[in-house]
Amino acid sequence: TGGHTTEILRLLSCLSESYSPRHYVLADSDKMSEAKIRSFEQKRAETFSKSQFTLDRIPRSREVRQSWISSVVTTLYSILYSLPLTYKRKPDLILCNGPGTCVPVCLSAFLLGLLRIKRTIIVYVESICRVETLSLSGKILYYFSDYFIVQWPDLKKKYPKSVYLGRIV
Amino acid sequence: FRFKDSLAEDLQSADLVISHAGAGSCLETLEKGKPLIVVINDKLMDNHQLELAKQLHRDGYVLYCNCSTLVETLQSMDLAALKPFPPGQPEKFASFLDKVFGLQ
Numbered sequence: 644t645g646g647h648t649t650e651i652l653r654l655l656s657c658l659s660e661s662y663s664p665r666h667y668v669l670a671d672s673d674k675m676s677e678a679k680i681r682s683f684e685q686k687r688a689e690t691f692s693k694s695q696f697t698l699d700r701i702p703r704s705r706e707v708r709q710s711w712i713s714s715v716v717t718t719l720y721s722i723l724y725s726l727p728l729t730y731k732r733k734p735d736l737i738l739c740n741g742p743g744t745c746v747p748v749c750l751s752a753f754l755l756g757l758l759r760i761k762r763t764i765i766v767y768v769e770s771i772c773r774v775e776t777l778s779l780s781g782k783i784l785y786y787f788s789d790y791f792i793v794q795w796p797d798l799k800k801k802y803p804k805s806v807y808l809g810r811i812v
Numbered sequence: 813f814r815f816k817d818s819l820a821e822d823l824q825s826a827d828l829v830i831s832h833a834g835a836g837s838c839l840e841t842l843e844k845g846k847p848l849i850v851v852i853n854d855k856l857m858d859n860h861q862l863e864l865a866k867q868l869h870r871d872g873y874v875l876y877c878n879c880s881t882l883v884e885t886l887q888s889m890d891l892a893a894l895k896p897f898p899p900g901q902p903e904k905f906a907s908f909l910d911k912v913f914g915l916q
Contacts, residue, residue: 646835771900775863808901811904
């Protein structure tokens with residue numbers, strides 16, 4: 644969604660073409676991100692002609708302020724939906740930064756890792772908006788990610804296993 | 813105006829921006845190098861949105877007030893005291909990932 648997409652595209656901006664092909668996963672209800680992504684990839688293709696990417700959509704796992712119990716149900720549904728997608732793509736790396744959409748994708752990849760089907764490195768970058776507290780996605784994925792990156796020093800203190808690189812977006 | 817795709821043009825021609833505490837608005841404004849006064853609406857604001865505005869204020873990048881103190885802030889503001897906002901460094905992230913994957 645909006646701010647998350649802008650942030651993640653900034654994170655991608657300095658990556659080399661080793662990080663290719665890129666598979667974007669969006670919530671089905673997200674109207675704006677697709678245009679931003681296509682624009683980013685188009686520009687990228689101007690420099691790196693062999694640049695490749697795909698775009699998939701999954702059901703949104705949770706609406707803002709959705710109740711806890713119904714969130715568990717909708718997230719489980721999204722995980723089930725994500726499993727075949729993650730299995731198909733078998734990514735070496737999952738990069739995410741906080742929208743609810745990323746939780747089922749990461750958890751499905753984590754599951755595939757446990758089942759020894761594919762070991763994916765999960766890198767989570769908490770949004771720049773999070774200075775003192777983690778988002779709900781962050782609180783969950785702190786335990787499931789391989790690298791958990793925060794952008795403010797207070798969070799590094801509170802979550803010692805995190806990585807602090809300063810502001811990266 | 814209601815909703816525009818991009819405020820970039822308006823931001824470019826502004827001398828001062830007064831905004832709510834939304835992260836997108838704050839960062840876009842600061843990145844264009846425009847002085848910013850963030851107005852907090854305590855009743856409407858979701859706590860986490862305030863975190864960034866507060867931090868930006870603590871670091872000296874923005875001025876900060878609520879609806880009732882806006883006029884007073886405008887009258888007594890010293891925009892020259894605001895610090896320039898350094899850009900984020902995505903290259904540090906790229907470097908980090910390259911190390912993780914042994915690409916350096």
